[in-house]
Amino acid sequence: MCRGLAALSATCLERAKQLKTRLGILLHKPELGQEAESVSKPEQDTKLEKLLSISYPMEVRSSQSSGKVKEREKEKRKRRPQRNSSEEALEWNKSFDHLLKSKNGVATFHTFLKTEFSEENLEFWLACEEFKKARSKTKLSSKAHKIFKEFVQNEAPKEVNIDHETRELTRKNLTAATSSCFDAAQAKTRTLMEKDSYPRFLKSTSYQDSTEQATNESTSKRLHT
Secondary structure (H helix, E strand, O other): OHHHHHHHHHHHHHHHHHHHHHHHHHHHHHHHHHHHHOOOHHHHHHHHHHHHHHHOHHHHHHHHHHHHHHHHHHHHHHHOOOOOHHHHHHHHOOOHHHHHHOHHHHHHHHHHHHHOOOHHHHHHHHHHHHHOOOOOHHHHHHHHHHHHHHHHOOOOOOOOOOOHHHHHHHHHHHHHOOOOOOHHHHHHHHHHHHHHHHHHHHHOHHHHHHHHHHHHHHHHHHHOO
């Protein structure tokens, strides 16, 4: 009988240990659930933001600061002194590049070229500058053919004054149009304007009047400051 009691006690102890283990697991489950719930949504958002700032640092910074950058640029433009066309005219005689970089300068030069019936040279140069901005191959090809028909081919409506070799080279370039297919013809036309039309423009009455007006305005400002 003692042996039976001993065996029974061992069995009871083993079962008690198993129950204790299960009870411990059950008691710990709510704690795990509470720990998971204790991570609030703001904390999760903060962690996500940190990950994004590590993976895409420039994107995150730019999205946060783009508004401030735009505001600063607006303020700079407001503070920047505005020059009128007569003031700009004083710089047009520095070089032909100075003239071409000025919107007012190009417009004034175009008006002058009309009086000499040679405005097609500047119009062709401007068309080539615009043409270079095209990125689509389809657009490049269609625009190239349009420019060629309008300015380069023989008997074109606004035919520019270029030599036969340059004209034929440009024609060949159209078979596989790229942004540089008019470079040779554009360079020839630019040189013609710079060496021929530009010096006459600087001596023209219209330009002399513009510079005189600019000089008078500048003198007037100095006297009143």
